Amino acid sequence: MRNSEFLLISSYPPRKCGIATYSLDLINAIENKYQEGFSLKVCALDKESSELNYSRRVTYVLKTGTKEDYASLAQRINLNEQIRLVFLQHEFGLYGGELGTYLLDFLKDLKVPVIVTFHTILSKPDDRLRLIVRQIVQYAAQIIVMTNHSAMILREEYQIELEKITVIPHGTHLIKPQKLIQDKDRPFYTKKILATFGLISGGKSIETALDALPRIVQHFPEVLYLIIGKTHPEVIKQEGEIYRNFLQQKTIDLGMDKHVLFINKYLSLQILLDYLERTDIYLFTSKDPQQAVSGTLAYAMSTGCPVISTPIPHSLELLDGAGINFEFEDSEGLADAALHMLSRPDLMQKMVLNALHKISPTAWQNSAIAHIELAKKVLKKENFKTQYRYPEISLDQVKRMSTEFGMLQFSKVAKPDKASGYTIDDNARALIAVAKNFELTGDFEDLHLINTYLNFILFCQQEDGSFLNYVKYNKKFYKKNHDENLEDANGRAIWALGQFLSMQNLISLPLQAKVEAAFQKALPTIVDLASPRAISFCIKGLYFHYQFKESAETLALITQLADNLISKYRGVSSEKWQWFEPYLSYANAVLPEALLLAGICTKSDLFKNTAKTTFDFLLSLTHDQEQISVISNVGRHDEGQEKVDFGQQPIEFAYTILALDSFYQEFREVGYLQKLKATFDWFLGDNHLHQIIYNPCTGGCYDGLEEDHINLNQGAESTLSYLLSRLTLEKYNT
Structure with a gap:
């Protein structure tokens, strides 16, 4: 299905509305996530008077107020054999006719399957509304809603089968979690920032926040409230800037003009996210209880913003531990919530982490996957296949986790946790990974990291040639080095040194001699190893060292260690259990791989054949046709x-x-x-x-x-x- 097309029917930029933004983000996410199997095209929803200049992605335009246009569009889609599936975005008011009834004949005439996304599900429907929604569902192959609450309304109030409903939350953008990393150079650093963003209209009830502001400022005079966004284009058409002027005058009347900043602009996504990253509390003040979902609320949470929100279904599902709900148009309740949060920095920090954990499944990458998995379900008979797009190689988090001494062990989200200290396990892996990256890219910035990780490994080597594993942030060794079995850690260090030596083009002769000395110093410690994983790590190190410098001594050590693995295999294996131990635990794949590498060096068919038998057995348990586990x-x-x-x-x-x-x-x-x-x-x-x-x-x-x-x-x-x-x-x- 390489030439297959999916058609998205929606309002679309440059039209200014929330669903247009949503659709653009969704398409970008899908195209960034998948590299083959289909292409995406757009049918833009437009009004008769509009003359918008659409991108090349838009191949159809539907004039939503012209009934004949719906029949024409259905016919053109049906005649296009490349279109295999339609994603249709639904919101009341988007389509012509009473409650959007022009859409019904279009769906009835359409011959390709359609997946309908309901952005709003109205509760307590009258008979007419219920009938229209049920008809839309009848013509659709699947329905998408964005909250569990909406799914239950469809089930309980519209009598729609749950099997036809899929919940895919509103997508959000991944960001670098700057809230976890204090930046004294950022704008507004000395301020406590409250913020609201989106296309401005009276339904947002921003005056509720303004009325709460004097109480908040009385206790926290450093508060600044950002009201970000242009007035909604439809509001401009109907009443001009009456609502914005009202808000600005109210700000002056309340004496809050030094604590409120109106940012009357359409902001790019990156600039908007930058503002949200600098926001301490996001205020969502909508007075519409029927609003099922808020993209602005979701975007704010994706940047780690604690939220104070009116109790729309979306916030009720998301805010547990990540914010506070207050009643519609209750400025006193909003002030109480803000004061409670601002007076508790510890609570605020917990809310930041909770917001990130709550919202992470909704990342646009996950939304893209969910949409295409649903498409696969609908197109199952057509054997529809996809291929992920591989991300560019990035060392950003590696660099973030690295100090001048080594690579730290743990993080809190993406922020390095200095208290976790360092391990030789991680720095051995880091040496291999960054050296391989340098081999690939020739990026000279890698050389500093390589030197850091190598020096850490050498720092951990003891007089007897063995290695300690755990090092505190202050470069002192932990006492637990003497209480734990460090065989695996020593094996990883030997693997790293051996593989590094095999990359001869990276190493100057003086450094080569230094690493070789450390490697040779460690060899006497491996003879009596008991752990099959430690043995395997050492075999890998010896294998790579053999590529660096062939020697009978290295071959003898490889043979001795591989014989140990063969002995373990013969001791427990059976026809049904082709393994080295009576169980599987961690680092399983290393064992057969090490035996294979030993066979390659020694030209032993016994080692190679046993390696293949055991690896194929392992794969039979971890890889089935459905999924890897x-x-x-x-x-x-x-x-x-x-x-x-x-x-x-x-x-x-x-x-x-x-x-x-x-x-x-x-x-x-x-x-x-x-x-x-x-x-x-x-x-x-x-x-x-x-x-x-x-x-x-x-x-x-x-x-x-x-x-x-x-x-x-x-x-x-x-x-x-x-x-x-x-x-x-x-x-x-x-």
């Missing part, structure tokens, strides 16, 4: 046990991708390459929540996929896991 971190997976499909961490997908790359390079079986790409798609949304794990805005990777949510922290392990995976994929990105 690695072994959970909830607990180990014993033979015969049902696999848990949540508690998934990016590191397991990275290990799997690295192993798939090694097996494909050796055996050239296309199934390994297909599985590699499918495994990487987990980061981009092909998981049981259909949500992104990689954040393209921060360059970070979320820390885990749980049963019903994603851990939004973007720590070192997860971010490096994605980066290693993305770098591995690059050679196949053609």
Whole structure:
């Protein structure tokens, strides 16, 4: 279906309205998310008197007040064999006829499936309204609403089957969470910012906020209230600037003119988000209880704004822990809420984090996935397939997490958590990842990072050649280094040093000698390793070192360690359980990969064949035709046990991708390459929540996929896991 088209019917820029903005954002999100399978076109809803200059994406224009135009449009769509699906945006007032009845004949005549998005669902409908909505639903293949509340109104008051309804929340933009990082150079830094934005009209009831302002300013004189946006074009046509003039005069009458700033402009998205990032509390004061959804409220929350809102359904679903609801036109209630929040900085910070966690599933990337997954459902008989667009490689979060000493371990959302300190685990991964990036890009900024991570590893090496793992932010070692088994950490350090040495074009001779000395110093510590994962990490390090400098001693060590893995395999494997242990736990893919690399070095068919047998067994448990699901971190997976499909961490997908790359390079079986790409798609949304794990805005990777949510922290392990995976994929990105 390479030449298939999806047609979006909606108001569309340069027309100024919320649905036009929504539709543009949705199309941009879908096109940025997917690279093949379909193209998107637009049918713009227009008025008879309008002469708007639309972009090339707009291939049809519907004059909504002309009934004949609906029949003509349906006919043209039906004759266009490339159009396979229609997305139609519905709002009362968009379409001609009583309650938009002109739309009904169009839907009846349309021969391609249509998915209708209801932006408003009116409660307590009369018989006429109920009949019209039911007819629209009857002609539609699926219905989209933006809140669970709207879905229940359709079910209970319109008698619509829930099977035909999909809830896809209003999309929001990912941002760098600046609220978590204090910036003393930002505008208004000394002010407490309250803000409202959007096309201004009387329905927004901004006077409610103005009436609350004197009480707020009495306690917090540094408050500044930003009223952002032009007056709605339809309001301008009907009454000019009467409402704006009323607000400006009220500001003067209240003596608040030094505490209110009107920004009477159409702002670009980026400038708008910049304002919201600088906002302490977002005020949503709509007096319309029938307003189902607010894009402005959603956008504010996406920037981490705590919200004070009237109780529309959207805010009631979202604000638990992320803001406060107050009654319609209740300025005293608004003032109480603002004073409560402003007097509690700790509460405000919790609300910032809660807002980000609440709103993250609604990112436009996730909305794009939800829309296309629904399209797949509707077009199931046509075997409709898609391909994600691979994000550009970014080291932004890696750099954010790195100091002059090393890469920090954890983050709070995207903000580095200094209290978590450093680990050799993460800095070993960082050395490999950034060195691979430098090999690919030649970006000389990487060299400073490479030197930082290498020095950290050398800092952790002890006199006996072993490595300590945990280091405090003040560069002191944690006591737990002496209480925990550090075999795996030592194995990762040896892997990193060995792989770094194999990148000979990166290393000056003096540095090469320094790293080689550290590598050789560590070798006596690996002879008595018990952990199969530590053994495997060391085999990988020795394999790469062998590429750097072939030696009989290295081959002997590789053989000794690989024999250990073979012994473990023979001790527990059976016809039904082709593995090294009686269970699967973490870093599973490293074991067969290490055995494969040992076989390549030693030319041992035993090592290579056992590696392939065990890896294929692992893949049979983690890769089915529907979705990829690695072994959970909830607990180990014993033979015969049902696999848990949540508690998934990016590191397991990275290990799997690295192993798939090694097996494909050796055996050239296309199934390994297909599985590699499918495994990487987990980061981009092909998981049981259909949500992104990689954040393209921060360059970070979320820390885990749980049963019903994603851990939004973007720590070192997860971010490096994605980066290693993305770098591995690059050679196949053609």
